[in-house]
Amino acid sequence: MSTARVLYWFRTDLRLHDSPALKAALDLKPEVLYPIWCWDSHYVYHARVGNNRWQFLLDCMEDVSRSITKLNGKSKLFVLREPAVTLLPRLFKAWKITHLVFEKDTDAYGRERDAQVIESAKQAGVKVMFESGRTLWDSDKVVKANGGKPTMSITQLQHAGAKVGGIAAPIETPESLPDPGDLALDFAQTQPDVSSDINAKYRNGEEGSYNSGVAGPNGDFAVPTLDELGMKPATTPHRGGESIILQKLEAILSDEEYTGTFEKPKTSPAAFEPQSTCLTSPYLHFGALSCRYFYHRVEQIAEKRRQTNKSVSVPPTSLTGQLLFRDMYFAAQAALGWSFGQTYNNSHCRFVPWHLPSKIDLKTKLITGGYEVNDVQKEMEFQRWATGKTGFPWIDAIMRQLNIEGWIHHLARHAVACFLTRGGCYISWERGAEVFEELLIDHEAACNIGNWQWLSCTAFYSQFYRCYSPVAFGKKWDDNGNLIRKFVPELKNFPKKYIYEPHKAPIQDQKKAGVLITGDGEETERDGMSVYPKPMFDFPTQREVCIQGIKQAYRVGLHGNDAKVLDGTWKQLFDDNGEGPTEGEQGGPGGMLSFEDAEGKEDGHHAPLTPRRSSKEEKSKYVPRPTTTTIHKRDRSQGTLDGAFTKKAKK
DNA sequence: TTTCAGGTTGGCTCG
DNA sequence: CCGAGCCAACCTGAA
Numbered sequence: 001m002s003t004a005r006v007l008y009w010f011r012t013d014l015r016l017h018d019s020p021a022l023k024a025a026l027d028l029k030p031e032v033l034y035p036i037w038c039w040d041s042h043y044v045y046h047a048r049v050g051n052n053r054w055q056f057l058l059d060c061m062e063d064v065s066r067s068i069t070k071l072n073g074k075s076k077l078f079v080l081r082e083p084a085v086t087l088l089p090r091l092f093k094a095w096k097i098t099h100l101v102f103e104k105d106t107d108a109y110g111r112e113r114d115a116q117v118i119e120s121a122k123q124a125g126v127k128v129m130f131e132s133g134r135t136l137w138d139s140d141k142v143v144k145a146n147g148g149k150p151t152m153s154i155t156q157l158q159h160a161g162a163k164v165g166g167i168a169a170p171i172e173t174p175e176s177l178p179d180p181g182d183l184a185l186d187f188a189q190t191q192p193d194v195s196s197d198i199n200a201k202y203r204n205g206e207e208g209s210y211n212s213g214v215a216g217p218n219g220d221f222a223v224p225t226l227d228e229l230g231m232k233p234a235t236t237p238h239r240g241g242e243s244i245i246l247q248k249l250e251a252i253l254s255d256e257e258y259t260g261t262f263e264k265p266k267t268s269p270a271a272f273e274p275q276s277t278c279l280t281s282p283y284l285h286f287g288a289l290s291c292r293y294f295y296h297r298v299e300q301i302a303e304k305r306r307q308t309n310k311s312v313s314v315p316p317t318s319l320t321g322q323l324l325f326r327d328m329y330f331a332a333q334a335a336l337g338w339s340f341g342q343t344y345n346n347s348h349c350r351f352v353p354w355h356l357p358s359k360i361d362l363k364t365k366l367i368t369g370g371y372e373v374n375d376v377q378k379e380m381e382f383q384r385w386a387t388g389k390t391g392f393p394w395i396d397a398i399m400r401q402l403n404i405e406g407w408i409h410h411l412a413r414h415a416v417a418c419f420l421t422r423g424g425c426y427i428s429w430e431r432g433a434e435v436f437e438e439l440l441i442d443h444e445a446a447c448n449i450g451n452w453q454w455l456s457c458t459a460f461y462s463q464f465y466r467c468y469s470p471v472a473f474g475k476k477w478d479d480n481g482n483l484i485r486k487f488v489p490e491l492k493n494f495p496k497k498y499i500y501e502p503h504k505a506p507i508q509d510q511k512k513a514g515v516l517i518t519g520d521g522e523e524t525e526r527d528g529m530s531v532y533p534k535p536m537f538d539f540p541t542q543r544e545v546c547i548q549g550i551k552q553a554y555r556v557g558l559h560g561n562d563a564k565v566l567d568g569t570w571k572q573l574f575d576d577n578g579e580g581p582t583e584g585e586q587g588g589p590g591g592m593l594s595f596e597d598a599e600g601k602e603d604g605h606h607a608p609l610t611p612r613r614s615s616k617e618e619k620s621k622y623v624p625r626p627t628t629t630t631i632h633k634r635d636r637s638q639g640t641l642d643g644a645f646t647k648k649a650k651k
Numbered sequence: 652t653t654t655c656a657g658g659t660t661g662g663c664t665c666g
Numbered sequence: 667c668c669g670a671g672c673c674a675a676c677c678t679g680a681a
Binding site for chain 1 (some may be wrong): 656658659660661662663
């Protein structure tokens with residue numbers, strides 16, 4: 001028995017199986033081991049996190065805590081209600097810590113937070129150990145093997161991965177855990193600075209994370225409830241936890257035909273009972289499932305099938321291929337840092353003059369969390385998209401499923417992302433990414449950002465003439481419109497013939513189905529009948545507008561870090577009549593209105609807004625969706641779970 | 652430097 | 667009803 005007193009800092013690695021960091025901690029043969037979680041004010045107030053993802057996180061924490069207690073009745077996940085950056089320096093002393101161990105993060109926010117923690121540990125004489133564990137390969141090693149560049153294709157990732165070496169074999173779940181030490185705390189809780197609460201709309205009570213002491217309302221370091229966070233109950237049917245997913249995984253893997261021949265493009269985006277894919281993504285996000293364990297279990301089955309001459313699917317469409325894409329996005333993020341999450345100053349993101357562009361802080365070259373409303377019509381289209389009121393039932397069904405359940409199929413994400421950006425509204429992918437960040441229970445910053453760039457044809461992918469139809473694509477999978485009938489219940493009894501284009505149905509058919517197709521989504525009832533909106537634009541027309549717009553952007557050929565993007569002179573290269581905020585001399589580099597005060601100020605609405613399309617009247621009755629138009633201090637889209645600190649300006 | 656094949660997962664028509 | 671093949675048309679990376 002050594003004299004090591006170990007703080008094991010759980011982050012997004014809420015599991016006991018296959019954890020390289022936990023193994024490193026246990027290899028110290030510690031005298032005591034404290035499994036802890038530091039409650040992060042950034043995640044509570046400033047990252048976009050809806051109540052569904054909160055619930056999933058709390059589920060995962062509860063589950064890992066129970067598993068810890070099973071291995072040692074004295075131990076559990078000790079939840080400390082304070083961000084790591086302020087808490088740990090004092091905790092090191094109070095609990096006489098000798099070692100701090102955690103799983104490595106490679107996103108920009110995580111790196112900066114961890115650098116601060118590592119520095120404070122150094123000053124306290126605490127040894128720090130961390131291990132890569134979130135990905136198949138250490139993302140930093142992948143980047144190095146890829147010549148220091150971000151991995152922009154699956155072949156690049158595969159080549160770089162091969163250079164790094166084999167994917168590590170899974171590590172056994174520990175059979176016992178050391179006792180925790182004395183839990184007395186000789187310091188008071190430090191109140192984090194709370195200047196705004198981006199998640200206020202999810203609360204029905206007071207947020208209580210930081211007013212009951214470090215050990216929580218009962219003084220027992222318990223995992224909080226949604227109630228303690230002042231949050232409304234979750235609406236998602238999906239529940240988190242390592243034990244749930246390990247059990248579910250066995251059920252999936254027991255179907256060797258499904259596992260061995262899985263091809264993502266052949267799985268239906270319209271299936272919901274049950275879903276057509278395994279829904280492992282939220283568990284992978286919170287670390288409740290190890291991607292390497294998943295990978296090797298699938299590979300074993302594939303190998304068995306190969307030896308018996310049974311058909312086997314291969315990357316990129318196979319199950320293992322899905323994990324490779326995840327690693328590709330993680331390595332791209334690891335290489336690009338902050339700029340990965342935005343167009344501005346991103347060397348690998350193509351510049352397109354999208355509507356509703358992000359505001360930029362010129363000093364840091366980072367997006368502020370706000371955006372320019374260059375066209376009120378486009379703002380309305382964005383709000384209708386986000387809430388599932390576009391008048392295109394396929395799009396609306398998916399967006400409502402996202403709002404209610406927090407999970408939608410990958411191809412469904414394609415359909416709505418293409419629709420918002422290059423194949424419909426011509427609105428910035430950064431707006432869509434923010435909505436997904438808020439609503440998805442599986443939100444993984446690297447994958448979300450990467451996929452939005454993919455679908456908007458700004459990075460990773462470029463075939464913009466391949467455009468998803470909001471009618472034909474859905475019909476291909478779900479002719480009867482079952483997904484629509486489930487999530488757009490006002491169309492539940494609509495005739496199959498018109499279910500994807502209800503505005504084409506004769507009024508008699510509408511009345512018979514008990515729904516009128518009219519208006520723009522504000523009205524929900526008329527004459528005792530439900531109301532569903534008309535399409536917010538003619539899709540074929542918009543498709544053509546978008547393709548021409550992107551074509552011009554490709555011809556101009558700018559990327560986020562080109563000088564003309566950085567200083568705003570890109571407008572000179574675009575036709576004033578082109579789609580997007582391309583006209584005029586005024587405006588900022590990322591957006592177009594009064595950019596000089598973007599920095600530091602928090603009011604998002606720079607009046608007066610000048611609608612470009614005078615032919616379309618402003619719909620003054622429309623009430624915008626609050627979250628996305630209320631501007632907060634920078635809401636970091638790459639934030640992970642812990643720490644809160646003031647970001648220093650970069651030169 | 653030029654060339655050319657390849658690119659996770661579209662839409663449409665025809666047999 | 668299904669699948670094959672064409673359409674339309676771009677960049678990127680490897681050779």
